[in-house]
Amino acid sequence: MDFIIKNNHKSNYTIIYNKFIQDKDLNLELLGLGCRLLNKPSNWVININQLSFELNISKDKLLRLINNLIELGYMYRHKKEVAFVRRGELKNIYYFSDDKELLNKTTEPFRSVATLPQLSLSTHPPLDSPSTDTAPLDIPVVVTPSMEDTSHNNTNIYKDISKKEDIHKKNTVLTNNRSIRTYLKDILDDFTIVNLLNAKPDLTIDEFIILHEKATLEFKNGYCNNINSCIVKAASGKWNFRPNLSNSSDNSDIKFNRVLKGKVNYYIDYYSIGSCSKDEILEKFLNECQKYERSLVNDYYKQLKEKLESL
Secondary structure, X not given: OOOOOOOXXXXXXXXXXXXXXXXXXXXXXXXXXXXXXXXXXXXXOOOHHHHHXXXXXXXXXXXXXXXXXXXXXXXXXXXXXXOOOOOOOOOEEEEEOOOHHHHHHHOHHHHOOOOOOOOOOOOOOOOOXXXXXXXXXXOOEOOOOOOOOHHHOOOHHHHHHHHHHHHHHHHHHHHHHHHHHHXXXXXXXXXXXXXXXXXXXXXXXXXHHHHHHHHHHHHHOOOOOOHHHHHHHHHOOOOOOOOOOOOOOHHHHHHHHHHHHHHHHHHHHHHHHOOOOHHHHHHHHHHHOOOOOHHHHHHHHHHHHHHHHHO
C-alpha cells in the first residue's frame, strides 16, 4: 500500500529539483518559500510587499528568509545604483533557483560588476569609502575619521594623548557598529545602513528602534514617502518628528474604507481597459496603499484579487 500518494497530473504542476528538497540546510520555512517561488512564472518579479501579503507574513520575516536563501546560494540580490527609490520602484532585484549552479551562471554578469556606494546624506566631514566583501550579505564597514582638536596641538605630548584617545574612540565606534550592523541587516538595505551610520556613527540599537517607530508613524500618517530616508534624515538632524497624536478616529476609519474601496473599483476598471497583468495591478495597489493600516489594506487586497480572478 502506498503511504505517499502521488498524482500524475499533466498540467498545472510544479517541477522541483530533488537536490533542493533534500538539502538538510533548508528548514521548512525556507523550503516552503522556495516551493512558492518555483510555483510562479519565470518572469514573475519578486516583490517584497506583494509576497509578504500573499504569504501572510511580515516583511521583516520574509527578508530574513530571503537573506538565509542568499547565504545558502539559492537566491541572488542585485542592487540598483540609486540613492532612494521612488514609490513603486524596486531597488533590489531578486533572482531565485532551486539549482545553485544555474543561479550562479545566470547572475554571473551582475556579480562581475561592482556596485557603487550611495552618497552620504550627512553634513559631517566625508568618511572613508566603505569596503565591501564579495559575499552577498556582507555589509560595508564604516570607518570614522580622526577628529583631532587643532586648537590644542601645540605640544607633541598632547598630540600623542589625543591620537590615543581618537584610536580608542574609533575602535569603540567600530565595535558598536559591527553589533548594530548585524541587527540592521535584516531590516534595512546595505546602502541605508551605510548612510545611517555615516549620519550617526555611535547609533545604538535602542536609539534605532525609537527612530524606526517614529519614522513608521510619520509614513503611516502621510508625512513622508520613505521610511528609510526619514530615519537617515532624522539621525542626521534634518527631520523633526511630529507629536504622537491619536492614530485614527471613527471618521478617519470611514474615510480610509471609502478611499480603499474606491481604489479597488479603480484598479478593476484599470485592468479591464489597460494592458497590465493581474499581478501588476495588485502590485500597483499595494504600492499606492502603503500608508494605510496594514490589516485594512489586506482586506481590500483580497477583495481586489478575488474580483480580478473572477474576470
